[in-house]
Amino acid sequence: MTHTSAPSAAREHTVESFTREFLREVNFGQGVDLDRASTNDKYLALARTVRAYLTTRWLETLRTQRREQKKAVAYMSAEFLLGRQLDNNLLATDLDDIARDSLSQLGIDLDELREAEIEPGLGNGGLGRLAACFVDSLATENVPSIGYGIRYEYGIFRQRFEDGRQVEEPDEWLRLGSPWEMPHPENAVNVGFGGRVEAWTDESGRAHRRWMPDWHVTGVPYNYMVPGYRNGRVNTLRLWSARATQAFDLAIFNAGDYTDAVRAQTQAENISKVLYPEDSTPQGKELRLQQQYFFVACSLRDFVEKVLPEDYDLHRLPERITFQLNDTHPVIAVPELMRLLIDDRGWEWEDAWAVTQKVFAYTCHTLLPEALEVWPVDLLGRLLPRHLEIIYRINEEFLEQVREAFPGDMLRERHMSIIAEEPVRSVRMAYLATVAGSKVNGVAELHSQLLRDKVLSDFAEMYPHKFTNVTNGVTPRRFMALSNPRLSALITEAIGEGWLTDLERLRELEPLADDAEFRRRFREVKDHNRVRFADVIAARDGIEISPDAMVDAMVKRLHEYKRQSLKLLHIVSLYERITSGALPLADVTPRTFVFGAKAAPGYVRAKETIALINAVGRTINADTSLEGRLKVAFPANYNVTLAEKLIPAADLSEQISLAGKEASGTGNMKFALNGALTVGTDDGANVEIRQLVGDDHFFLFGMDEPAVSDLQASGYRSASYYEQDRDLRAALDMIASGAFTGGERGSFVSSITGSLIERDRFMALADFRAYVDAQERVEAHWADQEAWTRSAVLNVARTGYFSSDRSIRDYLARIWNA
Numbered sequence: 001m002t003h004t005s006a007p008s009a010a011r012e013h014t015v016e017s018f019t020r021e022f023l024r025e026v027n028f029g030q031g032v033d034l035d036r037a038s039t040n041d042k043y044l045a046l047a048r049t050v051r052a053y054l055t056t057r058w059l060e061t062l063r064t065q066r067r068e069q070k071k072a073v074a075y076m077s078a079e080f081l082l083g084r085q086l087d088n089n090l091l092a093t094d095l096d097d098i099a100r101d102s103l104s105q106l107g108i109d110l111d112e113l114r115e116a117e118i119e120p121g122l123g124n125g126g127l128g129r130l131a132a133c134f135v136d137s138l139a140t141e142n143v144p145s146i147g148y149g150i151r152y153e154y155g156i157f158r159q160r161f162e163d164g165r166q167v168e169e170p171d172e173w174l175r176l177g178s179p180w181e182m183p184h185p186e187n188a189v190n191v192g193f194g195g196r197v198e199a200w201t202d203e204s205g206r207a208h209r210r211w212m213p214d215w216h217v218t219g220v221p222y223n224y225m226v227p228g229y230r231n232g233r234v235n236t237l238r239l240w241s242a243r244a245t246q247a248f249d250l251a252i253f254n255a256g257d258y259t260d261a262v263r264a265q266t267q268a269e270n271i272s273k274v275l276y277p278e279d280s281t282p283q284g285k286e287l288r289l290q291q292q293y294f295f296v297a298c299s300l301r302d303f304v305e306k307v308l309p310e311d312y313d314l315h316r317l318p319e320r321i322t323f324q325l326n327d328t329h330p331v332i333a334v335p336e337l338m339r340l341l342i343d344d345r346g347w348e349w350e351d352a353w354a355v356t357q358k359v360f361a362y363t364c365h366t367l368l369p370e371a372l373e374v375w376p377v378d379l380l381g382r383l384l385p386r387h388l389e390i391i392y393r394i395n396e397e398f399l400e401q402v403r404e405a406f407p408g409d410m411l412r413e414r415h416m417s418i419i420a421e422e423p424v425r426s427v428r429m430a431y432l433a434t435v436a437g438s439k440v441n442g443v444a445e446l447h448s449q450l451l452r453d454k455v456l457s458d459f460a461e462m463y464p465h466k467f468t469n470v471t472n473g474v475t476p477r478r479f480m481a482l483s484n485p486r487l488s489a490l491i492t493e494a495i496g497e498g499w500l501t502d503l504e505r506l507r508e509l510e511p512l513a514d515d516a517e518f519r520r521r522f523r524e525v526k527d528h529n530r531v532r533f534a535d536v537i538a539a540r541d542g543i544e545i546s547p548d549a550m551v552d553a554m555v556k557r558l559h560e561y562k563r564q565s566l567k568l569l570h571i572v573s574l575y576e577r578i579t580s581g582a583l584p585l586a587d588v589t590p591r592t593f594v595f596g597a598k599a600a601p602g603y604v605r606a607k608e609t610i611a612l613i614n615a616v617g618r619t620i621n622a623d624t625s626l627e628g629r630l631k632v633a634f635p636a637n638y639n640v641t642l643a644e645k646l647i648p649a650a651d652l653s654e655q656i657s658l659a660g661k662e663a664s665g666t667g668n669m670k671f672a673l674n675g676a677l678t679v680g681t682d683d684g685a686n687v688e689i690r691q692l693v694g695d696d697h698f699f700l701f702g703m704d705e706p707a708v709s710d711l712q713a714s715g716y717r718s719a720s721y722y723e724q725d726r727d728l729r730a731a732l733d734m735i736a737s738g739a740f741t742g743g744e745r746g747s748f749v750s751s752i753t754g755s756l757i758e759r760d761r762f763m764a765l766a767d768f769r770a771y772v773d774a775q776e777r778v779e780a781h782w783a784d785q786e787a788w789t790r791s792a793v794l795n796v797a798r799t800g801y802f803s804s805d806r807s808i809r810d811y812l813a814r815i816w817n818a
């Protein structure tokens, strides 16, 4: 498949030269003969062959940037959930066909090698995947940029089910080698921790502060190439790996304790050992703060000392860079830059602050108050004493401004303080970012509005100009071209090439929604993708599904606010109504309910919900009286690789969070772009999706955010819904009776149903009736396949706005001024 006529590697390289280089890599890179080479040998050799093509362009990109010194963007993120690299790099370089031909002449199946790659799962969910989409779009939009993050040795855990319960296993993604990274130990950076701060006076009598850390860690940069889509640009993603500093080891070793020296090494390396598997709920662990400081300290030093020219005048830093802070995780970079400028370079506070306030911008990704990161001052002061001093001073000056702007308003001052006093004295990282950043953005219109009106309203009043919105997006390279080649080919046939980098052009498909032949072909693609997905989960998980049934998908991290439990209540209610005779089997739409979700290992309720979904699934799937009409499929270890197979196959996309809780969502965009219809609340980016696709092609249900607030204010009593809605009560009673748990009624079953009936923090019961009604509208629409397909085509045609290329252009215009 070809997408564009832009310059591409393919022109310069023939199958023969590709084969020659591939064989060279097999022989000299892997040190084996082709006939003795394992799949992994061949995969690594292929990866390095492709990498070599990229390297030429990468070096050229770097040379150009060194020459031109254009304003760039550094995207700082604790997570980059990249997904497999080989596929994407073949696509970006247009080498796919050449590689396929070359390998097939050698009797090798390209797809088998693709499958050999273990995806780098260096992220939890939407936030990490967004970072990956953004670096792809930055390169494709031809923006000079660099991504900074952590090279975790273990990414997000691998999930298994044992008796339906989640079991976590370490993700050994580096086990078979990692051909896409280039380590540069010679460019390592030293980072300090702990110790104390000293005062000293220079010859002119000026007072200074000096941090004397008591231990150090070395950060080794690993470079990854991030190719733009067939445009010749290859940007850099630089991930840091922690090593013990030699000096540190040696001192202890010389003192004669070899085992202590080794222990010190382990302690240092722990910093980049593992990704914390919490999503949207930070845990406040010391190692986590070490990780955060580690990577931003390495990155700032790297940028200032290695990326910038040697004599660069740092007063001009804002002309050259924006450090975009992906959530609060990298916010400790703010006091670090201040420290670099003041302590290391002798700047005055005012000058340092002026530069700092211009170079940082902050993206907030949540609305849950408990998800806003805070660090106890005890911990922060112990680990980073100088940074705490700097934060205090920033806060003092900021509160001075607050007093000036709102004289006598003590309450406001306390609310806005970067330092919280209760329940323990802590630093509110979101406030620090808001005060320090030149801009603060939310990730969907509704989210940005709620940030302004609720979560950060005092700040929005004080700094109205800082607040802006950039609605999230997803890269159509991975989530259309790579994952859905048939749909992509059909689109190209219909509207020509070029849409993949200009996604609004999908609009040109609109008239084809009324073309019966186009709809037939569109359905054919869906059918094919459904079969492909069925094959994948049969082989991967041993799950059998009918490829003819509607694929109804709810895939996202397991969280109460996302309301997987509401989906479960719908399924159980259907089942209850069938078994009690209220719903004739003939009226039941054949559906496969697909779940994909990891729970944070310490999040008990989320893990119980997984166990319950699996228990319900087991019962329903085994009940022959249903004649296979309903099926629950919950493949374990949902990840980017599986998403690429599921999303193109989906008919219905479940986006059912409680309104006002999901900042944006990005899965919702991927599904719509692949022709699934959404059943969703008025939340996050659902709002914008619905506005674009139109109410007739989107199943809206439930309370909107103001209604949620009102209900909360007037006193929500979930039990009354249980009492008044017969179907809801029957569904909850059926679960509580142990019908799905072999008669077992205690333990997690009663704790889930009990907490829904008694408390129901995310108001699943309040939205139940509206949700079931929406599902009936879904079924009625599905019954008319022509009408459904028309809606599906319109979903694709009208959601081009959600390309991450557009998000990046919005960041450029509203935040980076680049």
Ligand code: NBG
Residues within 6 Å of the ligand: 125, 126, 127, 130, 279, 280, 327, 365, 366, 371, 443, 472, 662, 663, 664, 665, 666, 684
């Ligand atoms: C998540 C939100 C999602 C959003 C992604 C990307 C965090 C803290 N936030 O709604 O929950 O789509 O960020 O912006 O993980």
